[in-house]
Amino acid sequence: MYYDLSYLSVPLPEDVIKLKNYGDFDGAAQFIKHLLTQSVPEALKKRLEMELDILRMVGINEYPFNEEEAEKMMQEAFKDYQKGELTSLKEKGQVDWLYVNGRVHFQRRFLMNLIKTQAEYEARLLVKEDNQVDQLRKQELTHNVQLMKKQGFRKVKIYLKTSIRVKKEYERPGEKVRVYLPIPKECKQLSSIEILSTSPEATFIAPENAEQRTVYFETILEEDQVFSVEYSYVNQVDYVELDPDKAAEVQPKFDLEEQLPHIRFTPYLEHLLTEILAGETNPIKKARKIYDFITTKVSYSFMREYFTVENISEYAAVNLKGDCGVQAILFITLCRMAKIPAKWQSGLYVSQYYTGCHDWAQFYVAPYGWVFADLSFGGGAKRTGDEARWNYYFGNLDVFRMPANSVIQKDFNPPKQQLRADPIDNQRGEFEYENQGLPYAYLDVNQVFISMEELGE
Template sequence: MSINDNFRYLHIGLPDDVLRRKLHGDFEGAISAIDRHLEAENTPEALKKCLTVQREIIRRLPSDYPYTKAEALSLVREHIPEFTEEEFDALEDAWKIDWIYDHGVPRYFNRFFETLCKTDAAFAKRANVVVAGADGQDGGEGRLDRAARLMRENGRMSARIRCRASVRMKDECFRKGERVRAYLPLPCACDSQSEIQIEQVFPRPTHISPETAPQRVVFWEEVMDENHEFSVEFSYVQTARYVDISQPVSAPEQPKFDTEEIPPHVMFTPYIKELVRTLTDGVEEPLEKARRFYDFITLNVKYSFMRAYFGLENIPEMCARNRIGDCGVQALLFITLCRCAGIPARWQSGWKAEPGFCGAHDWAQFYVAPYGWLYADPSFGGGAVREGNEERRKYYFGHLDPYRMVANTQFEGDFDVPKDHWRADPYDNQLGEMETGDRGLRYDEFERTKEVLEYVEL
């Protein structure tokens, strides 16, 4: 059993003596309390597994919230000198700025400024910041709307895409003669991808996953005498298809696969069940139920960068309760609502890969007979809402665009060569992973690059 398998018990929850310390920000006290529970002979094994994960979550949590209020204000004022404390407080009260307590004092999320720039056009204009590749926003180029138009006209749109990715341990973490393991995502075989080619790999890889792997990777293991990057170049054909679902067609039976819970996140909690009941009241057709879920998310959930998924608990319910989340959080809520309603749904993730931009991205698939597997990208739908583009919002229910690289088809899927230590992201792999002989590296301990080298429409 891998140490990362303990995440399947995260939903069990914390004993009160740990929880109260964690919420107050007494991280040292919370870890000490966890250690006492782990050492106790009468602590149930399932709770020990949950506590093992929570111990590491609590250890990492402060690094996601580095700013005092004064430091956060100073960061904003570097871009908006006239920005007031009252404006900051108003954004905080509206939950547009994420924070936690650190020993009873608020500390602010390390990406709060990026979130404000991405989701608030007026704020971004004041800050004189242009956000590249915002989810579902076209940046005035019309690329997404053009793709949707061509797909409606032709039924599909394809492109040959060539990309490069790399990881490199930061020099301050490197130790000569140490065993190092590295992983990078690769395009997998799926309905939208074909003609996959691995063109260059440096250094010689130890292992390359089969194209059908749920989280496909290229893997290296070596004793390093000098620090260097690990890199891969690959190409593939991405094909997005259009299915007319404007006039729904009924089928007598729906399949039951991909409708089960997946602890610790895809869980049918009382709130999720009640949300499904209220959103689908009076609706019988599975396609229309799924559309109700998509509408709820795109019209009510506001985009926000999230802290590392390593530290998130019950992601779909958190999204439904707080009504904020990034692309993966929104996709997981959609998947959970669909599964709870008996509609098969599953995960896809990898990159948004378009000319001049490459970024990590997640979305969902759902199955409705007689159409088969359809797509939903709630965060792209929400991006269309921010631009006032209702036609584009509706388009991303049922369809995608050809600006994708799919590497992962299973949330919480393992690598076919599992890590020995904690993953930086225990659920997904878009950026790569690294570990040494004694520990897994966090994202702030290794550098990552990804880029689109060539994009040719076919």
């Protein structure tokens, strides 16, 4: 089932909202099922059908810890922990929570989020995490900035292997499955893309220009079966310093439209953009003002599944928090509202120190063409006082990337039949039986960096 997510812009009936806000997800689902037996407008019907799947994702799955459990986790994690600290963090909006059956429950990664985003809590850990890898990664990024400025470009060949499997307790051997894994796609910085091997043999490999490119498997599931793909590609990123004085008087008019529900020009965002721009008309300066706002005012925070958020750009702008994808969508939305073409890019961050999911943005300014903005990397650099790296990620990108997606909310080739684990983006892959799409809680995903070779021109 591929949902047209634009229907998330349709408002929910008041009684559904009341039940949902109280955390009575079963009651909300029952009320929706009742409404669907009535004659309701088609757009409302589609919104209600979508809400049933959203309700299945939230609650105990996304918010499993009640206050007593969360308090115990805090006591076990931090030294000098005082009872009531968690309540204080909740009241300040520094931990994600909601009601489940009228009781406060905390998001499944609330503790990890505190450690990652609050230096005070990282320092108070009873068991210190080994941050050597983080330090090496930061050094790698700083070195990349230095090399790019010195050489004017970097060109590398990267080898990766990714895999997906269903966890043992959800395995149903003998049943037909359809499996998708993201692979590199045609884009500005990539060339020489090669699919080196798949296991089992791939049923179909989407063309390089697919907006969300995948390798597809359709087979009868075997016990303990792993689906994998190994590939290589050449990534060349050119260094650019955007000069506002060189911006062309006439700018292009593509990639300026809304894409509901998340790239949406709401009244609040109109007010916010007016405040951010303060009358500025130069496109490069406008884009920089938007970048500066997000990287200094929107705090990095882990997110619940995107499918459960009705409007990601407004969520970021109202709550002033969000992960890499949330920040990128806000940047794209505000740029488009400011008549600056902007679009999505996502896939993996890839290096010997870390390989994992990541999202970023592109924007277009004549005569430079498409350039990059990495809001979360820029914001992270700013928070640690690295002004050079903060400035770098306005206009530039590092070479440690595997782009698989160029648009949000696009179906695969071939189309998926059941509900996607992530209907917006695809960085980890998807797995479905004939009658059920599997959430990521049911899956094991592995992304393995093999090698990276530095190339000349």
